[in-house]
Amino acid sequence: MNRYDVIVIGGGLLGCFAARNLTRYKLKIALLERREDLCTGISRANTAIVYSGYDMKPGTLKAKMCVQAAQGFGELCAELGVRYSPCGSVMVCFGPRGAKILRQKYEQGIENGVQGIRLLNPQEVLELEPNLNPRVVLGLYAPEAGTVIPWELGIAAAENALQNGADILLNSEVTDITPLENGFKVSCGSQTFWTRGIINCAGLAADEILEKVSSPKIRIFPSGGDYLVLDTKAGGYIRHVIFHEPEQKGKGLTLVPTVEGNILLGPSEVPIEDKDSFATSSEGLAEIKALVSEVIPSLPLEHVIRSFGAIRPNPYWVHLDPLSGRYVPEDKGINSFTILESSPGPFLSLIGIKTPGLTCANELGKYVANKMAEALGDVVPNPAFNPKRPAPLRLNDLPLAQRARLVEENPLYGKIVCRCRKITEGEIVDSIRRKPGAVTIDGVKRRTGSGTGRCQGSFCTQRIIEILARELGCSPAEICKDGKGSYVIRNMGNSSSGKKATRND
Numbered sequence: 001m002n003r004y005d006v007i008v009i010g011g012g013l014l015g016c017f018a019a020r021n022l023t024r025y026k027l028k029i030a031l032l033e034r035r036e037d038l039c040t041g042i043s044r045a046n047t048a049i050v051y052s053g054y055d056m057k058p059g060t061l062k063a064k065m066c067v068q069a070a071q072g073f074g075e076l077c078a079e080l081g082v083r084y085s086p087c088g089s090v091m092v093c094f095g096p097r098g099a100k101i102l103r104q105k106y107e108q109g110i111e112n113g114v115q116g117i118r119l120l121n122p123q124e125v126l127e128l129e130p131n132l133n134p135r136v137v138l139g140l141y142a143p144e145a146g147t148v149i150p151w152e153l154g155i156a157a158a159e160n161a162l163q164n165g166a167d168i169l170l171n172s173e174v175t176d177i178t179p180l181e182n183g184f185k186v187s188c189g190s191q192t193f194w195t196r197g198i199i200n201c202a203g204l205a206a207d208e209i210l211e212k213v214s215s216p217k218i219r220i221f222p223s224g225g226d227y228l229v230l231d232t233k234a235g236g237y238i239r240h241v242i243f244h245e246p247e248q249k250g251k252g253l254t255l256v257p258t259v260e261g262n263i264l265l266g267p268s269e270v271p272i273e274d275k276d277s278f279a280t281s282s283e284g285l286a287e288i289k290a291l292v293s294e295v296i297p298s299l300p301l302e303h304v305i306r307s308f309g310a311i312r313p314n315p316y317w318v319h320l321d322p323l324s325g326r327y328v329p330e331d332k333g334i335n336s337f338t339i340l341e342s343s344p345g346p347f348l349s350l351i352g353i354k355t356p357g358l359t360c361a362n363e364l365g366k367y368v369a370n371k372m373a374e375a376l377g378d379v380v381p382n383p384a385f386n387p388k389r390p391a392p393l394r395l396n397d398l399p400l401a402q403r404a405r406l407v408e409e410n411p412l413y414g415k416i417v418c419r420c421r422k423i424t425e426g427e428i429v430d431s432i433r434r435k436p437g438a439v440t441i442d443g444v445k446r447r448t449g450s451g452t453g454r455c456q457g458s459f460c461t462q463r464i465i466e467i468l469a470r471e472l473g474c475s476p477a478e479i480c481k482d483g484k485g486s487y488v489i490r491n492m493g494n495s496s497s498g499k500k501a502t503r504n505d
């Protein structure tokens with residue numbers, strides 16, 4: 001029976017953590033995600049920083065959640081078996097305008113309760129980051145910041161929700177919602193679900209989901225951002241997350257030493273119209289390169305191995321313009337975390353959750369889960385809730401003796417498929433067999449890190465396609481890179497399962 005107490009719409013970071021935290025209660029829960037995998041939207045393209053919390057206005061929900069999240073992030077990642085690098089951050093500036101802002105942020109950080117935060121003189125900054133432009137005038141150090149792999153975190157939360165009894169339903173696009181006397185009817189094409197409450201975590205489409213049951217209040221106006229990724233060869237160039245506060249107005253540069261040892265640079269800010277276009281822009285990428293020459297002029301940009309685009313879900317209150325008959329945005333965007341409770345309910349919407357949504361994903365999940373439980377009434381805690389999710393095997397992180405034992409038990413752990421990251425066939429098979437498992441090349445990448453090294457999948461993609469096809473019982477021609485229609489192989493003929501291979505674009 002497709003009857004639930006709560007349906008979570010959207011399987012990004014926020015939906016995965018909402019589902020995980022709902023399983024702390026004795027409730028029947030489903031997460032509906034339109035794509036074939038989790039964390040393929042905003043959650044797959046962001047700066048991957050765990051913020052310490054000095055950027056947020058004191059007293060706000062955002063500030064409280066962020067400080068609390070940063071302080072407990074190591075513990076959360078340990079529970080979920082997710083890699084975390086608590087590298088700390090240093091914000092730097094090169095003139096008086098930046099220095100004034102850093103001092104304000106320091107005061108704000110103290111007021112917010114950020115621990116260990118310190119202003120640094122140029123010598124102290126250069127001791128922390130010797131490759132930085134020596135013209136630096138002031139630094140703001142925050143030891144509680146860090147970096148995590150966003151999709152690894154989101155997928156782990158979803159796996160934990162599943163272990164605790166939630167249903168994770170992929171390829172389930174919510175197309176219609178009908179309020180009933182005691183809940184809602186939710187349609188995904190021809191499939192129908194009934195639920196007492198809804199948590200809307202549809203990311204860039206959260207406004208559209210809300211408008212299925214109420215008139216427009218907030219709409220998302222997207223903007224784009226670009227990133228560059230440097231190979232691990234350049235990895236040692238920085239040690240902390242570096243934020244740059246520029247002298248001229250506009251966005252500075254952020255540099256992140258990632259968990260896997262790369263450097264992430266970005267994001268730019270570029271206008272876009274299309275909420276679904278994760279394309280990069282040449283202006284944005286050029287802007288990043290120009291900023292690099294100001295912050296770390298010697299950074300070896302010849303080691304760039306990848307660029308990617310992101311979409312910001314900028315929320316604005318809207319009103320109906322009587323002249324045009326259209327909903328138009330207010331002048332200023334919304335800066336706070338927007339959690340709308342609409343009626344008929346309980347219907348909670350997380351709309352336009354930007355930075356630090358990754359940092360606060362578990363806090364936001366807890367917040368909406370508790371609100372939902374309260375609104376449903378008669379809800380009791382789930383005594384069987386287990387916050388721990390067993391981490392997948394990562395052979396490369398294990399001592400040699402342990403690896404040797406594993407290879408003896410399963411020879412697939414002895415076959416390297418991704419040479420750059422040294423990921424074995426055994427780990428790839430595990431990523432497909434776990435629930436919810438990978439069904440695409442990027443699904444394997446999100447779970448194992450394959451294809452993220454210097455060759456960007458040139459060597460391993462073919463092998464991964466073969467393994468996916470073997471495990472899923474289909475033809476290699478049916479395997480997609482990421483999402484419907486993103487076939488990689490052209491004209492492979494019939495599938496091994498007897499199915500005719502679908503169109504290859």
Ligand SMILES: Cc1cc2nc3c(=O)[nH]c(=O)nc-3n(C[C@H](O)[C@H](O)[C@H](O)COP(=O)(O)OP(=O)(O)OC[C@H]3O[C@@H](n4cnc5c(N)ncnc54)[C@H](O)[C@@H]3O)c2cc1C
Pocket residue numbers: 009010011012013014015032033034035038039040041042043044045046047048049050051172173174175201202203204205209225267310311312313353354355356357358359360
């Ligand atoms: C450029 C950028 C940089 C950022 N950097 C940071 C950072 O460094 N640190 C930090 O803390 N935060 C950061 N953030 C914020 C953070 O990334 C987001 O808050 C978070 O990823 C939002 O996740 P989400 O679940 O709301 O959205 P998404 O990940 O987009 O998930 C929404 C999901 O809903 C699904 N969906 C949509 N419509 C439907 C439907 N009809 N039916 C079913 N499913 C549907 C989508 O397919 C998608 O999977 C950044 C954000 C951006 C844009």
